[in-house]
Amino acid sequence: MALLSLLPLLFVVGTAAGIGWSASAALIFRPRVGELLTNTVLLVVITVPLCAVIGVGGAWLVERTSLSGAGAWGAVLAMPLAIPAFVNSYAWVSAIPSLAGLGSGVLLATLSYFPLVYLPVRAALNRLDPALEQAAASLGRGPVRVFFGTVLPQLRLALLGGALLVGLHLLSEYGAFALIRFDTFTTAIMDQYRSTFNGSAGSMLSGVLMLLCLALLVLESRARGRARYARIGSGTPAPPQRIRLRGWQVPTQLALLALGIAALGVPAVVIGGWLVHGGAAVWRVGELVPTLLQTLGLALGGGVVTVIAAFPLSWLAVRRPGALSRLLERTNYITSSMPGIVLALALVTVSLLFVPALYQTTALLLIAYALLFLPRALVPLQAGIAQAPQSLEEAAQALGRRPLRAFIGVTLRLVAPATAAALAMVFLAVAGELTATLLLSPIGVQTLATQFWSLSSEIDFAGAAPYATLLILLSAPMTYLLFRESARASTAGAPVDESIPSKPESA
Template sequence: MLVAGAAVALLALVPLVYVATYVVIIGPADLWQLLARPRIAELLRNTVTLAIACMAATAALGVSLGLLVERTDLPGRRLWHGLLVAPLAVPAFVNGYAWVSLDRSVHGFTGAFTVVTLSYYPLVYLPVVAMLRRLDPALEESAWSLGHSRARTFRTVVLPQLRPALLGGALLVGLHLLAEFGALSLLRFPTFTTAIYDQYGSTFNGAAATAMAVVLVLLCLVLLLAELRLRGDRRYARLGRGAARGAVPLALGRWRWPLVGVVGAVVVLALGIPAFSLLRWLVVGTSTEFPVAELAEALVATIALALAGAVATTLAAIPVVWLAVRHRGWASTVIERSTYVANALPGIVVGLALVVASLRLVPAIYQTAALLVAAYVILFLPRAVVTVRAGLEQAPTVLDDVAHSLGTGPLATARRVTLPLIAPSLGAGAALVFLAISTELTATLMLSPIGTHTLATEFWSASSELRYGAAAPYALLLVLVSIPATVLLMRSDSPATTTERVPV
């Protein structure tokens, strides 16, 4: 496991090595001149402000919605759960396209904050719901028996148990936002990522772009250290005898229908606006066309690449998570943290790093699907790591000990005991990676074999030319392709059902 985890970490660190090498070539004096500019200060302010605001908003929204769906008698909880997960099927740049194409005034910080929050809150909501389902209500009942109010019980008992899911989801949001390009470009909100693309695309200034990539790496390290500090080294698996009971839903009383309205408003903003915009442009767009051959080719390529990338990324996450949870130590921590660094870098930096590495080390894989899948593993490994870790954190180690006492070896124990317990988390991680790969733009443009086109690249080509009608069919297919993975996530984390209620 240590060898496998180290190999995954080395792959994930290839972009960082590329950036560090380029920095050495530039030299500290020139690097400082590139960074000590008013433009860098503006980009830093925009990036940090948006990241903090969106992480806080998605965390609050994800926890609040998770509690409503999982722990209350909200009418139609299963339906709301599905609708709240469904925004994962709408890529952030499609969401941005929907808002901008309907109202050009949606731009700047407000537009970026709204679109990113509505696109990414399921990354917090899903792991929170998963942990709430597995949380033994006896812990809360013990607090109530000691005279604690529900608010104090939530703050001192429930929230600490949600820490891995909450921090992991918020970390994913922050890392994705650091590397987000499509939505922020459409919404005209400059960050380091959009500036890096501008440098490479218009002025071909590799030194300036690499200097900004260094800042992104530093911001990523700050996020990783903060999450590591807040997470601590607590264990969250249940140790008591027997099986945990399902929680009894809390009766909302007179707050029921107002809260239904709040949840409905989130669904309308996250799903209704994109759906209306796509249907509108399909009907009234002057550039709307349905090139069946091109659509079919892009659809097949998207599904094939997303499936291959999802399987490879989930398999790569297993040794990393296993070491981080079951064999804690400085080596395990370094390996796990290493997998997050590249996620903060734009796809174009990861693509350039792999181009250079492949040409110098393994020329045979240049412009092959294998190199593109490797890029997907580097870019989206944190999605799988966070999701699988949330499941393994709650898999009791005592079951492994029992299997060992019966003479079962480590590999057989993992296959017959632990992997079945974390199977839902593995499926959820693969689904999240599939969704991310199907909408990836820049690394696909740079590394895909000649003649390979995906739905995301074809959509971007049309939307960047303001041909909204021509982009709509590709956006619609992107949503349809994402539906099966979203359904898998819904089933793996569907809320528990019970007819019992307790008063507020």
């Protein structure tokens, strides 16, 4: 998998070598690249902290305060994952056609991606031993000092893992920013390939994008440090003491309501309005049903292939940490930050040169999905394996079970919730994947995302509305599964072997 993940890098390097280093430098060091670099860096620098604040704040309100309707708000804060970013952008552009530029990009990206921070932070907060907070409070610290001095350091690993995923999504997102005419490296690469098919210019832009991805990985690794947060046992059985909001109850409810309206209400109202405007004519069942079935099959197939590929990498990173496992793991993050079209072109080139039978097949498309979304499976799987005590597996072997039977009977069962979460995350990603699917899908195969994009690009917003509706309805159950399994894993209270870091290297 690590070698396959290097294909886009080899593709970019091969293109640079083919045109010469002087020509490559001329394509990189020009004003247009500086403009794209400024836009992309500002987008990441502004959006990631906003997602972190909303994700951590939402998790803390739901799990540690007297927030009315905390259970309902907990689900609402996770549901934006069911709405692809380009569908969110379509809804907001329909409501406010003047949306454009950096501010609009930050708004749409924040509304789409803050759940990537909220879910892991809420799970970590749920597993945090309340005795730590009680001890800090008994020393005279107020709620604010307890949060920043005791709680937040314990959430650092989950927060950094979610922030890394948000950053990688921002580097690779295309549809959401193309609709609001905000230029990033990804939109520029797509423009190069689709308008002029200038492979050299697009490949050099891809090289700069890979460097940005590496910078994100280094920053996350430095911020994470070598801290370990494992403990033996499930902590204090008593529930945490919730902080009374008192006069802050109404402002907090209004703030969450505004967030819910922006992230969920606007897409729901706009899509519903386009459905009413289009009437029964836009529900072309003969086209919708085959597209829905093909999307479902590809999403499930891509999820299964990706989880199977991610499992050995996750096990190696947790049970055998070291320089090699970190290198193998980080290699996969590079590919996930690349635009789908770069990976797709690399796979097309390799398949035509070495395995022509793979070209224009579903198998090649599933390989692309696995390479693009492997990190989405790595994060929950590594967290699940880290929470499964190795001592239980060793005890099973001591009782006469062979290593494989002990692994399947003990560890694999304990990792089941994390596996379901990984499958749900990849399912959501594949269902909404756009660029690689456009290039690699076999002739006659269409997905809800590609059909939606085709119609919305033609300004047929009413015709695109049914595809957006089905895409959300298809993603909603998996989002709920992800939310439920995340909560179940966080409250299971499985004891953790203190020799294993409770936070895997990738998150």
